[in-house]
Amino acid sequence: MVSFESDYSTGCHPAVLEALAATNLEPCSGYGSDRFCERAAARIREACAAPQADVRFLAGGTQTNAVVLSALMNPGEGVVAADSGHISVHEAGAIECTGHKVLTIPERNGKLAAADLRAYLENFYADANWEHMVIPGAVFISHPSELGTLYSLAELEKLSEICRDYEIPLYLDGARLGYGLAARCTDVTLPDIARLVDAFYIGGTKCGALCGEAVVFPRSNAPHHFLTHVKRHGALMAKGRLLGVQFDALFTDGLYFRIAENAIDRAEELKAVLEEAGCEMFRPSPTNQQFVIMENGKMEALAQQVKFSFWERFDETHTVIRFVTSWSTTEEDIAVLRDALATLDD
Amino acid sequence: MVSFESDYSTGCHPAVLEALAATNLEPCSGYGSDRFCERAAARIREACAAPQADVRFLAGGTQTNAVVLSALMNPGEGVVAADSGHISVHEAGAIECTGHKVLTIPERNGKLAAADLRAYLENFYADANWEHMVIPGAVFISHPSELGTLYSLAELEKLSEICRDYEIPLYLDGARLGYGLAARCTDVTLPDIARLVDAFYIGGTKCGALCGEAVVFPRSNAPHHFLTHVKRHGALMAKGRLLGVQFDALFTDGLYFRIAENAIDRAEELKAVLEEAGCEMFRPSPTNQQFVIMENGKMEALAQQVKFSFWERFDETHTVIRFVTSWSTTEEDIAVLRDALATLDD
């Protein structure tokens, strides 16, 4: 059945697989000290226009958030995030598992608003009892957000400014960063992100790799003893090459961006097909995740024909469902969805 | 340069790569709930003669040790291990990172002796102050051990009996389990292990996979909410298929065992070549790791010709070095080593 369930339902982009095959027999040293990781890091530094960047490779998103955030914070500090943030809701307490609290601010369209962040920090230090409370030690944003929305350059600049005022590192979760950069309306580039945040990751798992996220500390600012920190969180891969080879391929000849463009093109078609069929969008999303409010009967009928994912209950009779495109979504897949939606109206 | 540096210096066995390619475009659900994981689990249950086993897949060895041991123990309990155990020395404190202490007993030929374990536990509970000490909550062994040595069936049976007497789970780290099972002298089989321990993992990363370890709870005894536990340790792969497909391939037609047999065959040749060249073995090893005491000058000369790894300083003028074979070691590689050793004598 055609699937819009997620951007991790197929394997990896064929070029990534080819790179793995081509290098498979070449021996190299372990734990990320190999030439593939080195080459991938160089390509990423270039794509970020951040020649001083430290680039490290980890296997998955929740792991990356927990490992990097716990390295950026002092013991017991908390990370400020929108209450819809992945670390707040859908990581099973991985941040708390490292001893840090997630300090939440109500989301605005899936995002953390700069004004809300500033108010939070001002109120915190204005409180006579702040030493009895969890001290904000990092700020977490995701781009795209969990609702597929994007920060504007101006919004990122403001967040960055606040974090620098308070000397708190700004961390960006880029699980779907490619899709954010490829969105038609965005004014944010990879070098912008490298310039404005203190650490971020370029998502591989959801953007064409088998697994892997590239963590970037843009100003040679990897935390001291970061490799040991990664190791003690069980996140250091013996065959680091698996990550290096994939990111080397993804950042050769702009593959990462082309993957994302395909997903965005398909997402725009998907949006058109959904709107054409009279579906109400839950929130407007410029990226590869589209959220639709659907009447429950229709939803069940549609589920017989294509795969999508349940997002949340909307009301007694409606549900929010999610459609996701990826490198492997084809125009034919969209056509199948259009036809399936057409049958619902009968 | 020919490398005996480790069993994770090349990629994966070609058949594993082929399986990844063959299934790459098939969509499936995430987080280990896919049909590949299901099929791999079924094959592993069969190989273990443990039809009730819970089988789960994780990415790497240190991760697996920390995730499984912290799930097996009550908060604050400690895990008893030989002082040479991987969790004690070479995992950067991953166990302590979960709040548990590693309680060490001096190793005997790389192993935890049953008599030592029993004495430890007897003394512990004989101590009037045991409630002020870390309570033993699990026992860790590795098979093969970090020194390449193996438990006999009788030894495993004794350890298992003690653990059952004290109601402490026995956990076996099988990072190189294949090589242990394929060793020429062993009387231990996979079903024996499944019968005698409470949890163990079948190593993939060091036995032919790109990454991955198969955790087996042989008697449907996976800890409650284990998926959530894995998730909060950042160890749940979105594309769980990556692990499922690989283990499915490894446990089809006995590939896992054939990989190990090749490594053992080459290791036996390697041992012969080393002994022929007059090298002194540090400890006798029946598996794919061979430890040699070499005079420092010779060692440096040899390092110009083949790759191996430094193990530890032996004395002022000698070093213990390690040679490792794997699925990809060829007879030609051994010949290169023989020739290289020959040059040292001149």
Place this chain on the structure above:
Amino acid sequence: MVSFESDYSTGCHPAVLEALAATNLEPCSGYGSDRFCERAAARIREACAAPQADVRFLAGGTQTNAVVLSALMNPGEGVVAADSGHISVHEAGAIECTGHKVLTIPERNGKLAAADLRAYLENFYADANWEHMVIPGAVFISHPSELGTLYSLAELEKLSEICRDYEIPLYLDGARLGYGLAARCTDVTLPDIARLVDAFYIGGTKCGALCGEAVVFPRSNAPHHFLTHVKRHGALMAKGRLLGVQFDALFTDGLYFRIAENAIDRAEELKAVLEEAGCEMFRPSPTNQQFVIMENGKMEALAQQVKFSFWERFDETHTVIRFVTSWSTTEEDIAVLRDALATLDD
């Protein structure tokens, strides 16, 4: 200056001090195994009408919350609490320090509403992704709440019923429990609490002791190896007698309840004095904490004459301030406040 700043601004009730003096030279064993702790536990069991209760003594409230909650939960589970709960806001992340998340529900008059709790749990398990989220493993309430409010017996019964339906332990923070039990309007008794919750503590520090909280597991249900758990959290006092002697005194001849009655009597007078002076109450409180909305100028003038504590900003020109009574508050103190308030009107 007369102080209404807190219920921990003076030392201990004179009878507690006398008991310490009277027993000072009697040797006894350490770590809570002494006859004073034993006797205090017996008295508390009787006061709770819980002859099977396990009673343990800890030094302070935040410590008790963290030690007991982390013992009640499985690793990684979260504790559900009102968002105004002490563990959520004012304990500097002590719960997260043990690896557990605080799962918040908006407070209703400082309390956790049973209907909200049920809805939370129903929605949680209705979510298709609940295994990726923090599993609720305990429920936290405080009685009196942080706003001085009280649960009715019916409310407690409903919370208890929900927790039993879901097999989640219900924990009650009784830092100011005495004041709650002595409130004029309450229909909740100590035996009710022992019957309805799974663990609670009877606050000593804020109710007449120098330090100390008595933890009660009403049905012999202290977590396994609780002493070791307490020890590893650094919470086991060598001179456990310090806690035992104090609670022995507090639960002799109803001293604990008399202390609380004095505080309640003074609080009622205080409320009358405040209302007489035209102060607007922030929230009605039947216990020893009274919250008043005061114009900032008046507040500063009042601060010259008596001590109280800042609670939170109300609006641009008003502040919420808190007045607290205790065992040591006298009628004369209330008179001083009345006179001070009178000067503000001039």
Place this chain on the structure above:
Amino acid sequence: MVSFESDYSTGCHPAVLEALAATNLEPCSGYGSDRFCERAAARIREACAAPQADVRFLAGGTQTNAVVLSALMNPGEGVVAADSGHISVHEAGAIECTGHKVLTIPERNGKLAAADLRAYLENFYADANWEHMVIPGAVFISHPSELGTLYSLAELEKLSEICRDYEIPLYLDGARLGYGLAARCTDVTLPDIARLVDAFYIGGTKCGALCGEAVVFPRSNAPHHFLTHVKRHGALMAKGRLLGVQFDALFTDGLYFRIAENAIDRAEELKAVLEEAGCEMFRPSPTNQQFVIMENGKMEALAQQVKFSFWERFDETHTVIRFVTSWSTTEEDIAVLRDALATLDD
């Protein structure tokens, strides 16, 4: 029965109790911000000849070790200690509970030898795989040691020098520091300690207080946000005055040192009495703990007449037992012991 069981079997020195009584009704602010803590800190700074010292008060020894060491180290670093060290054996894993490993070196007469420490650190950084191991982040010593032994000034100077060479903080556990300073043979003073270590605590619980340890960071080097760190470990007392008043009393007119002198005088008499009775000392101790090897039958007979504590099994027929003196041990107590020992010979 006369007790030599521990130095925490009676309450506090009468002068401490008097100070508590005298100040009991004076209101003051909470959480250690009171004038008693301030005055006690000033007196301690003076006694340490460390006018810049940060002085904080905690309730107990295990708590202090865990709170301070976890504040001194980066996440995941380990603390080097003698394998007999209290944090290694008798604190139920309190250090591991904070995520840090205890890295052990075999003890020499209960102490950590400087040469052993240097060798450990040299070997650590000489290991090619040190990044995969727990990085030493602090050094722990206790003075007196758990066996009652003392470092000489020269030994402390060497340890200090090594720690400064490696930029690792040196921490001294002074649970029984008074007895160490009062020992007849020592050349170490309180200012020496303040000069040579980076953090230490002056034990109160075992030296005449009801509870309490004074932590000293001698060069204004308290870790950033230390109060919040203390709070999140549940170690911040609401009535901080309880600690302040006691240490104020202990450091007025040299009471702390007089308490220790009494214990040492009695310990010397005790040693004489034991030797006179033909007892074999386990290890020579110059402080208030004396360890004796006693034949099991004799031990049981003695236990009918005086209290002492079991230390460890010596051999099949002998046991190591411990006798401890304190501020409250009298010459009469020693006489009772002498008489009791005399009966054994009959």
